[in-house]
Amino acid sequence: MATVKFDEATRIYPGNDTPSVDKLNIDIQDGEFLVLVGPSGCGKSTSLRMLAGLEEVNGGKIWIGDRDVTDLSPKDRDVAMVFQNYALYPHMTVADNMGFALKIAGVDKGEIRKRVEEAAKILDLTQYLERKPKALSGGQRQRVAMGRAIVRSPQVFLMDEPLSNLDAKLRVQTRTQIASLQRRLGVTTVYVTHDQVEAMTMGDRIALLKDGVLQQCATPREMYDNPANLFVAGFIGSPAMNLVTVPASSDGAKFGNHTVTIPREGVEHGGSHVVVGVRPEDVEITTNNDGLELTIDVVEELGADAYVYGTPTDGDISLVGGDDNLAKPFIARVDGRSVPPKGSKVYVYPKAQHMHVFDPESGKRL
Amino acid sequence: MALELTAARPDPALLDLPWRIPLEEWPEDILAALPRGISRHVVRFVRLSGRVLAIKEIKDDIARREYEMLRNLRRLHLPSVEPFAVVSGRVGLDGEPLDACLVTRHLQYSLPYRALYSQSLRKGTATRLIDALAVLLVRLHLTGFWWGDVSLSNTLFRRDAGAFAAYLVDAETGELRNRLSDGQREHDLEIARVNIAGELMDLDAGGLLQEERDPVDVSERIVTRYRELWAELTNAETIDDTERWRVDDRIRRLNKLGFDVDELEITTDIDGTSIRLQPKVVDSGHHSRRLLRLTGLDVRENQARRLLNDLEVYSAATGRQGEDEEIIAHDWLAQVYEPVTRGVPRDLVAKLEPAEVFHEVLEHRWYMAERAQHDVPIREVVDDYVANVLPGKPDERAVLGVDTEELPVIADR
Numbered sequence: 001m002a003t004v005k006f007d008e009a010t011r012i013y014p015g016n017d018t019p020s021v022d023k024l025n026i027d028i029q030d031g032e033f034l035v036l037v038g039p040s041g042c043g044k045s046t047s048l049r050m051l052a053g054l055e056e057v058n059g060g061k062i063w064i065g066d067r068d069v070t071d072l073s074p075k076d077r078d079v080a081m082v083f084q085n086y087a088l089y090p091h092m093t094v095a096d097n098m099g100f101a102l103k104i105a106g107v108d109k110g111e112i113r114k115r116v117e118e119a120a121k122i123l124d125l126t127q128y129l130e131r132k133p134k135a136l137s138g139g140q141r142q143r144v145a146m147g148r149a150i151v152r153s154p155q156v157f158l159m160d161e162p163l164s165n166l167d168a169k170l171r172v173q174t175r176t177q178i179a180s181l182q183r184r185l186g187v188t189t190v191y192v193t194h195d196q197v198e199a200m201t202m203g204d205r206i207a208l209l210k211d212g213v214l215q216q217c218a219t220p221r222e223m224y225d226n227p228a229n230l231f232v233a234g235f236i237g238s239p240a241m242n243l244v245t246v247p248a249s250s251d252g253a254k255f256g257n258h259t260v261t262i263p264r265e266g267v268e269h270g271g272s273h274v275v276v277g278v279r280p281e282d283v284e285i286t287t288n289n290d291g292l293e294l295t296i297d298v299v300e301e302l303g304a305d306a307y308v309y310g311t312p313t314d315g316d317i318s319l320v321g322g323d324d325n326l327a328k329p330f331i332a333r334v335d336g337r338s339v340p341p342k343g344s345k346v347y348v349y350p351k352a353q354h355m356h357v358f359d360p361e362s363g364k365r366l
Numbered sequence: 367m368a369l370e371l372t373a374a375r376p377d378p379a380l381l382d383l384p385w386r387i388p389l390e391e392w393p394e395d396i397l398a399a400l401p402r403g404i405s406r407h408v409v410r411f412v413r414l415s416g417r418v419l420a421i422k423e424i425k426d427d428i429a430r431r432e433y434e435m436l437r438n439l440r441r442l443h444l445p446s447v448e449p450f451a452v453v454s455g456r457v458g459l460d461g462e463p464l465d466a467c468l469v470t471r472h473l474q475y476s477l478p479y480r481a482l483y484s485q486s487l488r489k490g491t492a493t494r495l496i497d498a499l500a501v502l503l504v505r506l507h508l509t510g511f512w513w514g515d516v517s518l519s520n521t522l523f524r525r526d527a528g529a530f531a532a533y534l535v536d537a538e539t540g541e542l543r544n545r546l547s548d549g550q551r552e553h554d555l556e557i558a559r560v561n562i563a564g565e566l567m568d569l570d571a572g573g574l575l576q577e578e579r580d581p582v583d584v585s586e587r588i589v590t591r592y593r594e595l596w597a598e599l600t601n602a603e604t605i606d607d608t609e610r611w612r613v614d615d616r617i618r619r620l621n622k623l624g625f626d627v628d629e630l631e632i633t634t635d636i637d638g639t640s641i642r643l644q645p646k647v648v649d650s651g652h653h654s655r656r657l658l659r660l661t662g663l664d665v666r667e668n669q670a671r672r673l674l675n676d677l678e679v680y681s682a683a684t685g686r687q688g689e690d691e692e693i694i695a696h697d698w699l700a701q702v703y704e705p706v707t708r709g710v711p712r713d714l715v716a717k718l719e720p721a722e723v724f725h726e727v728l729e730h731r732w733y734m735a736e737r738a739q740h741d742v743p744i745r746e747v748v749d750d751y752v753a754n755v756l757p758g759k760p761d762e763r764a765v766l767g768v769d770t771e772e773l774p775v776i777a778d779r
Contacts, residue, residue: 014544053549074553087406087519089564091572104563104582165406165428165538167465 008060035203243320256292277356283332291349373451418472476522500591502532514539517561527668660695
C-alpha cells in the first residue's frame with residue numbers, strides 16, 4: 001500500500017500546442033479511493049495512464065510511496081489495472097482463475113494458495129474455489145474477475161471506466177461492490193469515470209478536471225457544498241445547480257426584486273454583475289411577488305416531493321451552464337403536498353445559508 | 367424507437383433477422399452454428415445472403431466505436447475482420463430496449479485457436495500461433511494501434527503455407543494513436559503474455575493441450591518473438607563506411623521477414639567514417655505483393671513466398687532465367703499452379719484454400735519423392751494427395767467454433 005503523488009505532472013501530445021494534462025498536483029493518501037472525473041477530453045484517462053506508465057510524462061513527476069516512478073515501465077510500478085479483461089476460463093477452477101497470473105509471475109504454489117484463499121474470503125467465494133465458473137452466478141463471476149487483481153496485492157489499483165460496458169443494473173451492483181471491497185482491502189485506488197453520480201457515490205475524494213486542468217480536488221460533500229468555481233458548481237449534482245447572472249451593488253445582488261446579501265468581494269470585484277448559484281433543494285418558492293418571477297413549464301412528481309422547471313419571465317435573465325444553446329430551465333424542488341401547477345407564475349430566491357456566488361468573468365467562487 | 371442500421375453497403379436481408387429477441391434466444395434454425403469461445407458478450411453466427419456473419423450484442427456506443435475502429439484498421443490495410451453493420455434502437459417484444467449489435471463478416475478459412483486445438487495437432491502449433499500473433503502485434507504497433515486486450519481468443523488464424531497468419535477480431539478496447547509509447551507497447555505485451563498463458567492453462571485443464579511444454583514457458587515466446595521482430599524492424603544501426611554492403615543486407619533481411627522499406631535514413635558522422643542507418647518500415651506483405659503483381663494471385667505472405675520459390679525453380683528448370691519474369695510467371699501459372707489447384711474435386715474445395723492446397727501438394731511431392739527415392743511427376747502427386755490426404759481433413763471454410771463455453775458477465779436476477 002502506498003501514497004500517490006502527481007507533482008506538476010504534464011502531458012503534451014506530439015503536435016499539440018496545449019497540454020492534455022497541465023501541471024497536475026494531487027496528493028493521494030495511503031488507502032484512499034480517489035475518483036478522477038470530468039467531461040470527455042478533460043485529461044482524466046491520460047492522468048491515470050501517466051500513473052500506470054502508459055503515457056509519457058513531459059514535465060513534473062509521479063511518485064508511488066517514496067519512489068519516483070516517472071520513468072519506470074508499467075510492470076515495474078507495482079500497480080494493477082483492474083477489469084482490463086473479464087474473460088473467465090471455463091475449464092479452470094475458480095481458484096485457478098484467480099491465481100493463474102501469480103503462477104506466470106513465478107510465485108510459488110503455497111503462496112498462491114494462501115493469497116487466493118485470503119482473496120476468496122474477502123469476496124465471499126471460499127466455498128466456490130474448487131468449482132468451475134459456469135456454476136457461478138453473474139455477480140460471483142464478477143467477483144472472481146476482481147479476485148484476479150486482488151491476489152496480485154499491488155500498491156495501487158487503477159480503474160479506467162470499468163463499468164462502461166455493463167448494463168445499467170449490473171453497473172449499480174458492481175459500483176457498490178467495488179466501493180465496499182476497496183474499503184475492506186484498504187488499497188489505494190484511482191478510478192476514472194465521466195459520470196458524476198459514480199464519482200459522488202464511490203470516491204473518498206473527487207478530482208474534477210476540465211481541459212487538462214484540475215478544477216477542484218475535495219470530498220464529495222465539499223465539492224457539493226463549496227464548489228470552487230462555476231464549472232464545478234454546474235458539473236456536480238443532479239439535477240444541476242441553478243446559476244443565474246444578476247445585477248450586484250454594495251447593497252447586495254438583486255434576485256428579481258429580492259435582495260440577497262453577497263460577500264464583500266462580490267461587490268468589490270469591479271463588475272456590475274455576479275453569478276448566483278442555488279441548488280434545486282435550496283430554493284425558496286412563494287407566490288407573493290418576492291424574488292425572481294418564473295413561469296412553470298414542467299412539473300415532475302416524485303411522490304414525497306416534486307421538481308418544477310420554470311423559465312424567468314424577464315427575458316434578460318439568463319441561466320448559465322449547459323453544453324448547448326438551448327435555454328436552460330430553472331429547477332426547484334418543492335414539497336409534494338404543495339406543487340405549483342404547470343403554467344402558473346411563482347417567485348423564487350435562494351435560502352440565505354445555501355447560496356453560492358461566483359465572479360462572472362473568472363468563474364471563481366467569491 | 368425505430369431500428370437503426372449503420373452500414374457501408376447495407377443488405378436489406380439484415381432487417382429480416384429477429385432483432386426484437388435477445389441474441390441469446392435466437393432460434394437455432396437461423397444460426398450457422400452454435401456459439402462458442404470465451405467471450406464477455408453474447409456472440410452468434412448466422413447465414414445471410416450466402417455469407418456467414420458474426421453478431422455480437424454490446425452497448426450502442428461501444429458497438430459504433432468498434433465498427434469505426436475496424437473500418438479504420440481495414441483502411442490502414444491491417445489484418446482484421448471486416449465490419450458489416452451496427453444495428454441499434456432494438457426494442458424487445460416486451461417493449462424493453464435491447465443492446466445494439468455489431469455485425470462482422472466471418473473470415474473464410476479462418477480458425478479460432480480452440481478449433482485448432484481440437485484437431486489432432488502437429489507438434490509446435492502453439493508456437494506457430496504465437497509467432498503469427500507476434501507479427502500481427504508488431505504490425506498493429508507500427509501503425510499506432512494499441513490493442514488493450516491481446517489474446518488468442520481475440521485473434522483468428524488462417525493457414526499460411528504451414529505457418530499461420532493472424533487477424534484481429536476484437537477491437538473493443540483498442541485505440542489508434544500517431545505513435546505508441548514504449549509503456550503502451552509493453553502493456554500490450556504483458557496483457558498478451560498473461561492472456562496466452564491463461565488460455566493455454568485452460569486448454570490444459572480441459573485436457574486439450576497435448577504438448578508437454580509448460581503454458582507459462584510457451585507464453586514467454588510472445589515477448590521474445592515480438593522484441594526480436596520489433597528490433598529488426600526499427601533499430602538504428604551504425605556501420606563502418608567500408609561496409610556499405612550492409613545497407614543492402616539490412617533491406618534484404620527486412621524483405622525476408624516480409625516487410626517493405628519505405629525510407630532508409632542514412633546519416634554519416636562528421637569525418638565520414640561511419641554510417642548510421644534507420645529503416646522506416648511501411649508494410650508487411652513484401653512477397654504477397656510481388657506475387658500479386660506477377661500472377662494476379664492474392665494469397666498470404668508465406669504462401670506467396672512458397673509460390674515464388676516454386677516459380678524460381680520452374681524458371682531454372684526450364685532454363686529461362688534471363689527472360690521477362692512476368693511472362694515466365696504467366697506460363698508457370700498455366701502449367702504448374704492451376705493444374706494442381708484444379709485437381710481438387712468440387713466436393714473437397716471447402717477443405718482448404720487453393721494456395722494452401724498447392725503448398726501441401728509441394729510438401730507431399732517431397733515426401734513421395736523421398737519414399738520413392740526419385741522424382742515423382744506432379745500429376746501423380748496431385749492424384750495421390752486428393753485420394754489419400756485431403757479427404758481426411760476437416761472443412762475449414764467456415765469453422766465457427768468448438769465446444770467450449772460462453773461466459774458473459776450478467777447481472778444477478
